Amino acid sequence: MRSVLIxxxxxxxGKTTLATNLTGHFANAGEKVxxxxxxxxxxxLRWMAFRDPAMPPVNGYFAGNQMLISLPKEPDWVVLDAPAGLQGYKLTDYLRLVDKVIIPVVPSVFDMAATEDFLASIRQEMRGRRGVVGIVAMRVDPRTRAAAMLEExxxxxxxxxxxxxxxxxxxxNVAASGLSVFDSPRSRYRRDIEQWDPVLQWLKD
Ligand SMILES: Nc1ncnc2c1ncn2[C@@H]1O[C@H](COP(=O)(O)OP(=O)(O)O)[C@@H](O)[C@H]1O
Ligand SMILES: [Mg+2]
Incomplete structure (x- = not known):
């Protein structure tokens, strides 16, 4: 079992968007997720409830406020969708529990400011664990000024x-029907799927 916290x-x-699409990817790749x-x-979980049972299956559960002491061992992948405001000792415990952490960041001044302390504490917590935390720039074209600001x-x-x-x-659109860009018709989402490639590669490393 491998695990990733979003x-x-x-x-x-974009946490839930990343979590559900990642889950959709694993399901379509034939992995137990x-x-x-x-x-x-x-x-x-609402997304899962919308999902057509004829689509590649995903499992799910609600952990709520309860701190998980362990993750299920049976699936190939466990994807954890964090709430807004996850911080402090709870964040620390989850960081210890998972193999990888993905942080979606929207390149707006407001989003960056709201994420600053969080990134600083992640950096502190993860000293000595290289390659475990990655950023996904959300809702942005890499050739824009917004992207340059985010990089800076x-x-x-x-x-x-x-x-x-x-x-x-x-x-x-896919979210509304319990789908991901990895579910058929995949050809419609070719450009989006391409953008996920480096994320999927990084997760498997
Ligand atoms: N790349 C994107 N393009 C367009 N809309 C997006 C994108 N990513 C997220 N959204 C939309 O933005 C809203 C917030 O995203 P969500 O994943 O629910 O964020 P979070 O879980 O962090 O609160 C949702 O309505 C979602 O559909
Ligand atoms: Mg969410």
């Missing part, structure tokens, strides 16, 4: 940008 203290950063929803709002901002934390995920209604 976290960012800011609501709307469990989506663990840590958020009281349970958006990830992230230099302070010495964390890699794994990929840039473009802003597209595709994510809104």
């Amino acid at each position: 976290a960012n203290p800011k609501g709307g950063a 469990t989506l663990c929803d840590l958020d009281r709002q349970q958006s990830s 901002f992230l230099k302070h934390f010495d964390l890699p940008i794994l990929s840039y995920i473009r802003n597209t209604q595709n994510y809104v």
Whole structure:
């Protein structure tokens, strides 16, 4: 079993979007995947409930406020969708529990400011564990000024940008039917799937 935590203290950063699409990827790759929803709002579990049973299957459960002491061992992958505001000792415990951490960041001044302390504490906690934390730049084209600002901002934390995920209604549409860009018809989402490649590669390393 391998595990990945998707976290960012800011609501709307793209945590659930990353968690559900990643889960969809694993399911379509024939891997046993469990989506663990840590958020009281349970958006990830709602997504699962919308999912057509004829699609590649995903498991899920709600951990709620309860701190998990261990993760299920049976699946190939466990994806954890964190709530906004995950910090302090709970964050520390989850960081110890998982193999990888992905932090989605939207390159707006507000989002970056809201994420600054979080990135600083992650950096502190993860000293000596290289290659475990990666950033996904969310809703951004890498050739824009916003992307350059994000890169400049992230230099302070010495964390890699794994990929840039473009802003597209595709994510809104698939979410509404319990799907991911990795579910068929895949040809419709070719450009989006390409942007995930470096993230998937990094996770498997
Ligand atoms: N790349 C994207 N393009 C367009 N809309 C997006 C993208 N990523 C996220 N969204 C939308 O932004 C909103 C917030 O994303 P969500 O994943 O729920 O954030 P979080 O879980 O961090 O609160 C959702 O409505 C989602 O569909
Ligand atoms: Mg969410």
